[in-house]
Structures are given as structure tokens and as C-alpha cells.
Amino acid sequence: MLSVQRMTPFFTTQEDFQLRLVFAYQYFSIIKGGDVFQFIPSEGKEIVINTKSLQVENLGEVFVFQRGSRFIRLPLYQLLLISDLHIHLTTILEGTMGLETKVETSEIVTLEAISIIEQLEAENKLRMIDYALETDNILMFNELTEGLQEN
Incomplete structure (x- = not known):
């Protein structure tokens, strides 16, 4: 190259x-x-x-x-x-x-991206909770589940 x-x-x-x-x-x-x-x-x-x-x-x-x-x-x-x-x-x-080559993203794309990121973060948090349980890490488990059961 x-x-x-x-x-x-x-x-x-x-x-x-x-x-x-x-x-x-x-x-x-x-x-x-x-x-x-x-x-x-x-x-x-x-x-x-x-x-x-x-x-x-x-x-x-x-x-x-x-x-x-x-x-x-x-x-x-x-x-x-x-x-x-x-x-x-x-x-x-x-x-x-003086061109700006940044592409304006539509509001729909931005909202979809935010939704996907939130979903991935939630799935990752659940995986981390599973890992904390597998490794008997009570401190990590408590930190991760702290605000989970608020209904």
C-alpha cells in the first residue's frame, strides 16, 4: 500500500x-x-x-x-x-x-442508535451480574443490582 x-x-x-x-x-x-x-x-x-x-x-x-x-x-x-x-x-x-464533510444523521437513525446502545448496555450488565455470581464477587453483584428492582 x-x-x-x-x-x-x-x-x-x-x-x-x-x-x-x-x-x-x-x-x-x-x-x-x-x-x-x-x-x-x-x-x-x-x-x-x-x-x-x-x-x-x-x-x-x-x-x-x-x-x-x-x-x-x-x-x-x-x-x-x-x-x-x-x-x-x-x-x-x-x-x-470551507466544506464540512460531516454527514447529518437523521433523527430516526440517532434514536435507533441510542436504543441499540441502551439494549447492549443492559445485556452487558446482565452478563456482568452472571459473572459476579459465578466468581462469588458479592461487591460487584451488589453494585450491579443496586437499582435493578425499583418498581
């Missing part, structure tokens, strides 16, 4: 609903097998993002990275699949556009 060491756009432009991130030497580097490969703009040098759908539009763009005499050529779609590039893109989008 590759990891992105540095990813800073040389400059960004926004046209309608497209954000262009243009990269230059020393602004983009990846790590493969402990070796750092520097981006060289010999083929592709920009990432185009649709700001409405937040999707990368130029997935076929080929990025070239170099370390000494070794070169790595990766299409953008492959770079997105085998690296943590999407995390860096999210950070850039948040900074450039």
Missing part, C-alpha cells in the same frame, strides 16, 4: 462547479516500501473535483513519481484505491472551500 507523505496544491482554481488542484515538483510525494517518491509533472498534474458531488472527475489522469532512476506511473483512480489520497483530498476541500 502506498501512503501520501505530502500533498499541497501548487495552486487551485474554481470554475463553476469544478475545483482544480494543480501540483508541481516537491508539492506531492508518496511513500512506497519506506522509500519517498517525489511527484514530477511529466504527464498528469491536476486533480479536478466536482464540488456538487465531491467526486474526482479526471480519474484517468496519470501521475508520475520518481526516486533516483526509479519511476512509478499511476492513474488517479488507482492512486485513490491503493493509497490514503482521499483523506488528503478531504482535508484540502475542507480548507479550500
Whole structure:
């Protein structure tokens, strides 16, 4: 797996609903097998993002990275699949556009989650009571059953 060491756009432009991130030497580097490969703009040098759908539009763009005499050529779609590039893109989008990528959860989902958590906590408490009985731990048993019989 590759990891992105540095990813800073040389400059960004926004046209309608497209954000262009243009990269230059020393602004983009990846790590493969402990070796750092520097981006060289010999083929592709920009990432185009649709700001409405937040999707990368130029997935076929080929990025070239170099370390000494070794070169790595990766299409953008492959770079997105085998690296943590999407995390860096999210950070850039948040900074450039002031986007909040947090997804608003609906009230129904929140209530269901709370209900499931309460159910799991109750089941866990019953398991802990069983464990306290099995190990003859009277103190733990008393603490766990303290408010159980309030009717």
C-alpha cells in the first residue's frame, strides 16, 4: 500500500462547479516500501473535483513519481484505491472551500442508535451480574443490582 507523505496544491482554481488542484515538483510525494517518491509533472498534474458531488472527475489522469532512476506511473483512480489520497483530498476541500464533510444523521437513525446502545448496555450488565455470581464477587453483584428492582 502506498501512503501520501505530502500533498499541497501548487495552486487551485474554481470554475463553476469544478475545483482544480494543480501540483508541481516537491508539492506531492508518496511513500512506497519506506522509500519517498517525489511527484514530477511529466504527464498528469491536476486533480479536478466536482464540488456538487465531491467526486474526482479526471480519474484517468496519470501521475508520475520518481526516486533516483526509479519511476512509478499511476492513474488517479488507482492512486485513490491503493493509497490514503482521499483523506488528503478531504482535508484540502475542507480548507479550500470551507466544506464540512460531516454527514447529518437523521433523527430516526440517532434514536435507533441510542436504543441499540441502551439494549447492549443492559445485556452487558446482565452478563456482568452472571459473572459476579459465578466468581462469588458479592461487591460487584451488589453494585450491579443496586437499582435493578425499583418498581
